[in-house]
Amino acid sequence: xxxxxxxxxxxxxxxxxxxxxxxxxxxxxxxxxxxxxxxxxxxxxxxxxxxxxxxxxxxxxxxxxxxxxxxxxxxxxxxxxxxxxxxxxxxxxxxxxxxxxxxxxxxxxxxxxxxxxxxxxxxxxxxxxxxxxxxxxxxxxxxxxxxxxxxxxxx
Numbered sequence: 001x002x003x004x005x006x007x008x009x010x011x012x013x014x015x016x017x018x019x020x021x022x023x024x025x026x027x028x029x030x031x032x033x034x035x036x037x038x039x040x041x042x043x044x045x046x047x048x049x050x051x052x053x054x055x056x057x058x059x060x061x062x063x064x065x066x067x068x069x070x071x072x073x074x075x076x077x078x079x080x081x082x083x084x085x086x087x088x089x090x091x092x093x094x095x096x097x098x099x100x101x102x103x104x105x106x107x108x109x110x111x112x113x114x115x116x117x118x119x120x121x122x123x124x125x126x127x128x129x130x131x132x133x134x135x136x137x138x139x140x141x142x143x144x145x146x147x148x149x150x151x152x153x154x155x
Contacts, residue, residue, distance in 0.1 A: 004105035005136040011036075011127040012103035016071065016093040019079035024069070024093055026127070033134070034067045034127045035149070038106035039142075040120040042074045042082035042092070046142030050122075051082070053146035055089045064155050066126075071095050071106075073120060105138065124149065 005011070015025040026034070037054070039047040054061075054068050061068060068090045074082070079092040093100075098120075101107035106123040109116055122142060126134040137149075 004138055005125055005133045007133055007135060009133045009136075011125065011131050011133050012100065014095075014100040014103070016095055016100060017076045018094075019076055019083045019092045021076045024091060026131070029067055029069075029127070030131065031129050032067055033065050033129055034069055035061065035124060036069050036071060036104070036127060037122075037124040038101055038104060038120060039070060039072050039122055042072055042078050043085070046122075047072070048082075048086055050142040050145060051088050051090060051092075052086055055087070057146055057150060058089050060150065060155055064153070065129075066153075067091070069093060071100060073098055073101065105136070110139070126153075 013026050015023050018024045039050060041047055051070060070090055071093045073096050074094050075096055076094050079094055083092055095101050098107050101120060104125055106121050109118055110121050121138055122140050124137045124140055128134045
C-alpha cells in the first residue's frame with residue numbers, strides 16, 4: 001500500500017510522457033499551482049466524465065492560477081485518442097509503470113464492488129507554487145468532483 005500525501009509534504013517530482021509522447025515534468029509548473037488528478041483508465045465512463053468536467057472548467061481554474069494535469073496508467077497513444085475523441089483541453093500524462101501513481105498514494109488496495117482489489121485510487125492532489133502539497137484527496141467520485149473542488153477552493 002502506498003503512503004498517502006499530506007498537506008505540507010513536498011510533492012514527488014515526476015517526468016512522464018504526454019498524449020503526444022513529449023516529456024512533461026512537475027518542475028515545468030514551478031511558480032504555478034497545479035491540480036494533479038489520478039484516474040484509472042482513459043475512455044471509461046467515469047474517467048471521461050471527470051476529464052470533461054476539468055476541461056469545461058479549465059478557464060475558471062486557469063484564471064484562478066491553477067493548471068490541470070491528469071495521470072493514468074495509459075500509454076500516450078490511448079491518451080491521444082482520448083483527448084481527440086472527447087476534445088479535452090487538459091494535459092494528460094501516462095504512467096504505465098505506476099511509479100508516480102504509487103509515489104502520490106494513488107495506487108494500491110481499494111474496494112470495488114465489495115471486493116478488495118489493487119488498482120488506481122481516484123485521487124486529486126493540489127500542489128502549490130512552491131511544490132508543496134496544498135490538499136490531497138483520495139477515493140474521490142468521478143461525477144461531481146470538479147464542482148466540489150471548485151467550491152472547496154472558493155472559486
